[in-house]
Amino acid sequence: MAKQQPRVDAVIVGLGWTGSIMGMELTDAGLNVLALERGADRTNEDFAYPKPADELEYGIRHTMMQKPKQSAVTIRRNLDERALPQRKLGAFLPGDGVGGAGAHWTGVLIRPTPTDLQLKTFADQAFEPGVLQEDMQIQDFGVTWDELEPHFTFFEKVCGQSGTTGNLNGSIKEGGDPFEGPRSEPYPLPALQDTQNTEMFEKAAKQLGYHPFPNPSANVSRAWTNPYGMQLGPCNYCGFCSRYGCLNYSKASPQTCILNALKQRSNFAYRTNANVTRVELAPDGKTATGVTYIDDNGEEIFQPADMVILASYSLNNVRLMLNSGIGQMYDPIARTGTVGRNYAYQIGGGINLYFDDIEFNPFATAGATGKMFNDFSPGNFDSAQYGFIGGAKMHSSQASGTPIKTPLPKNAPKWGQGYKDALQKYYGHHMKLSMTGSVMSYRSNMLDLDPTWKDPYGMPLLRMTFDWKENEHRLSRFMRDRLSEIADILKPDYRDEGFQLEGSHFKVTSYVSTHNVGGAVMGTDPSNSALNRYLQSWDVHNVFVPGGNAFPQNFQANPTDLIGALTYWSAKKIREDYLKNPGPLMSRS
Amino acid sequence: MTARHLIPLLAGSAIVLANQAFGADDDTVQRGAYLARAGDCVACHTAPGGKPFAGGLPIESPFGTIYSTNITPDKKAGIGNYSEAEFAAALRQGERADGANLYPAMPYPSYAKLTDDDVHALYVYFMQSVKPVAEQPPETDLGFPFNQRWGISAWNWLFADADTFQPNASYDQLTDRGRYLVEGLGHCGSCHTPRGFAEQEKALDGDSEDYLAGANLNGWWAPSLRGGDDGDGRGIEGWDSQAIVDYLKTGRNAHATVGGEMTSVVANSTTHLTDKDLMGIAQYLKSLSANPAGDGATTADQRQQATDETAAHLQAAKNLSDGERLYIDNCAACHLDDGNGAERVFPPINGNSLANADDPTGLIHTILAGAKPPATPTIPAQLPMPGFGWRLSDDEVATLATFVRGAWGNDGGAVTADQVAKVRASIDDAPLDKAVDPNGELNHDDGESHAANGAQ
Known part of the structure; x- marks a missing residue:
C-alpha cells in the first residue's frame, strides 16, 4: 500500500505555463491546490546574470531539458516499423523542472487565425472533394475566435506581449498583420527593435506585395508589470533566449509572470521531484481519486484529490492518460479510441544567405527578433490549386548569435582550421529566410503505448508514429519557392537551403521543433476527440488536460499563445460551472 | 466525488480560530495585529528561522550583542504574566515587569507616543492571538559597565522622556x-x-x-x-x-x-x-524641511549633463577605463548606460542615495552579495539582483564601485580594495528578504518540498 498524503481539492501535474495558470485560477476560486512537478525547482535565482549565457551548458548540453532517462519516447515513422527509444534528445526538447519549456522557450507569442480554429469547416468550403489526402483527419477545435479572444488578450497581458497591432476590432492598422483576427485591445507593448536582416527582409517582402509585421514577442520591449503584479525588465537583446532561462527577467515565463504571485497564496503548495506515474480512478472508472507519484527517495505516494489537472508536456499528458486508462487508446487500424489520435507537429525550412560585406551583429538580438508575414495562412491564399491545405509564417528572424551554432555554408569544413577559418569569415555575415509551417493530422501519425519499452518504474514508454506526408511536402515546396523569390531580390554572395521536400522523412536526430501537439485533442464529438471543448476528459469528468495535446492539428505558428488562452478558457468553465456542479460539461450524445 | 469537497477554504482561517478560543473582541485583536505590523515587532523579536515573536535575534550594538526577548504570551519564557499596565510600561518606558530596564535597542523612546487605546489593542493581540512559545532566547550579556541595567535610568532621564502623542492642529x-x-x-x-x-x-x-x-x-x-x-x-x-x-x-x-x-x-x-x-x-x-544642500551640491541641469556625458562615453565604447568596462560587462544590462535602469523594475544607481553615501559599505555589499526585493501582496515579483562576489576580485569591485560613485552626476568618492575585503569578510548568508508570517509559518519562497497548506 503506497504512502498516502492528505487530500487536496485539486492536484496539478506539472508546474509550467498551464500548471501555473491553473494554479492561479483554481486558488482564485478558493480551492486548495497542490502542484506536483517531476523536475527540480527553478526560480529567478537560477537565471542570475550572467550564468545563463553559456552556450555549451544550455544550448548544447541541454541543462534545462528533460533527459531521455526521464521521458524518452520510442519513435517510428510508420505502422510497419519497430519503434526505438530516444537515447539522446534531438528533434524536440521538452523542458525540465518548474517552468517547464516555458522557462527555455524562444518567446514568440502569436495567435492562430480564426480560420485555424475551424480548419475542417474551412476545408469543407474551400476544397473540392478528393483534393486533400484521403488519410487526413483534420478537425475544428470546437471553440471559436470570439470565445477565445478575451483569453488571448489576458494571457498576452500576463506575458507583456510586444508587437504591432494589425487588426483592432476589425479596423486594419498600418504596420501590423492585416490578416490577424480582430483583437479587442492593442498589443500591450510596442514591438522589439529591428535588426539589419529584418529591414532587408521587410523591404523585399513588400516589394513582392506581402504584408510583413514584427514577430509577436514575449521578450518584452519595455519594463512591464502584469495583472498579477509580476514584473519583467526591458529586453537587452543579449540573444540568450531559446534553450536558456532569461538573465534579464525579460522573457515571459512562469517564473517571471506567475510563480511569485502564486506562491504567496496560502491555498497553494507545490512539490518538486514528484514524478506522477498515473492517475488513479474510482472503481467505476468515471472519476479520478488522485494521482500516484514517485518522490525523490523513490517512494511511491498516493495523493488524493477531487480534481486532477494534467498540465505536463503534451506528450506526457497523453502518456499519463494512456497509462491510467483514461479514455480508450487510439487504434489506427480498427479506427477506434481517441487517446493518441491526431498527433501533429510543426514543419520548418529555410534559406541561409551569406553576404561578404554586410555586418548583421547577430549577438545583439532577442529570441523573437524578426519580421514575418501571414499572407500564406489558410484562407489568405488559394492553396487548393497546389494540392495542399495549411500555411506557413514566412519570416526572417535572428534569434541568437551564439558561436557554436553559427550557421556556416554547407560546404564549410566541420572541424579543424578550415572550420575556424569559415567561422571567422562568416560569423555575422549570415541571415536566414524561414518558413514555420502547419502540419495536418493523419490516420497513422499518432501516439500509443510502446509494447516493448518501459521506464525505470515499469510503466510503458510512449510510442510516437510520425512522418512527413505529401501535403506537407507540397506545402514546403510552395513556401520554398516563395522564399527563393525573396532571396533573389536580396542577392546574397552565397546561399544554401534546407526544406522537407518530396520524399523526405522525419529525422529524430537533429532539431526540428518542440511544438509537439495533439494526441489528446479537444472537440465536440467524443468519437474523434479525447477531451471536450473545455479540455475535460470525455470519460473521466474530474480530469482536465490543458496543453498542446488539445490541438486537433497544428497551425502555422508557435503554440504558446493558444495553449495559454485555452487554459484560461478551460479554467473559466471550471470556475463558473464545474465547481458548482461537478460532472461532464458536455453530454456524449 | 461530491461538491462538498470543493467548498473553498478560507485563507487566514487560522487567525479566526485562535481568536475564538479566547473569546476576544475580533476588532481589537485585528487592530492590535495591524499595529504590531506597523511597529514591525516581528522583525526584531524573531530569530532567523525561529518562531514568530519568540525572540533570540542577535542585534549588534556598539556595546555588544543584544538578544531580543520572547514576547509571546508564554508565561515562563514570554510575557504571559504581564498585566496590561506592565506591558504598557515595557512598551513606553522600557521597563520590565521585574522593574529592570530594557536596553534601548527596544525603541521605547518612540513607542512612548502610543495612545492608551493602541497599547490596549496590542496587549489584547499579543495575549490572545499570538501563539505562546516556550523557548527561552539567549540572555543578553554585555560587558561591564553596560551589563548594569540601572545605568539606563540615567540615559532614560536624559534622552527618553517623550510624552504620549498629542495631536497637532497645524497638520490635517x-x-x-x-x-x-x-x-x-x-x-x-x-x-x-x-x-x-x-x-x-x-x-x-x-x-x-x-x-x-x-x-x-x-x-x-x-x-x-x-x-x-x-x-x-x-x-x-x-x-x-x-x-x-x-x-x-x-x-x-x-x-x-x-x-x-x-x-x-x-x-x-x-x-x-x-x-x-x-x-x-x-x-x-x-x-519636513529637506536637509540643507551641502557645499558643492550640483543642480539638476548639471547632473543631466553629466549623465549624458557618461552615457555617451559608454555607448561609444572607445578608450574605456577598467571601471567602465566592468560596468558594461556586469551592470549595464539592467541599469543601462545612463544609470537610470528601468522604472520600477531595475532601480537607478544614477543619483542613488546608497551609491553616493559617504560610507560605501552598502554599495559594496550590494555588488558582492546582490539584493532581492520583497514579494509584496500587490507586487509579488522578485527580480533578484545577483551578487557578483563570485566573479569579481576585491580590486575589481573597488574599481567598479569607484566608477559608479563618480559616473553620471554621482559624487561618492573612491573605494579601495581594502574596504571591499572588509565587507566581503563580513557577509554571511543571512538573507535580508525573508518575510515572517506572524500567523506561524515562515513564508518560504521556494524549496524542494512543501506540504499542502491546510490540506489536513
Missing part, C-alpha cells in the same frame, strides 16, 4: 496620523535619525532638523527621510507622496528599489499598512 488629520505612525510605532528614527554621543537619537520628533536627517547604520546609509523640496536630491526630496506610498507598499517606485535592512521592514511591516496610513506617512515626511 491624515498627515497627523502619519506623524503618529512615523514618530511612534513606525520608529523610523531608530535607523534614519543620526545618533548622539550616547547612541541616543538626536531627536524624537519633527521639531528638530536632526529628526530623520539620515544616519549610518552599520555602514549602510539610511538616507534622510526629510521630504521637503529643496534638498540635494539624494534622499526622498524628489519623491512625491504617491512615490513614497508605492515604495512602502511594494518595495519599489520610479526612483528606487528597497535594499538592505529596509527590505524586511517593507516585507514585514509597511506593505501591510493601509494605503491611507501610508499616504499619511508620506504627507508627513513631505512636510
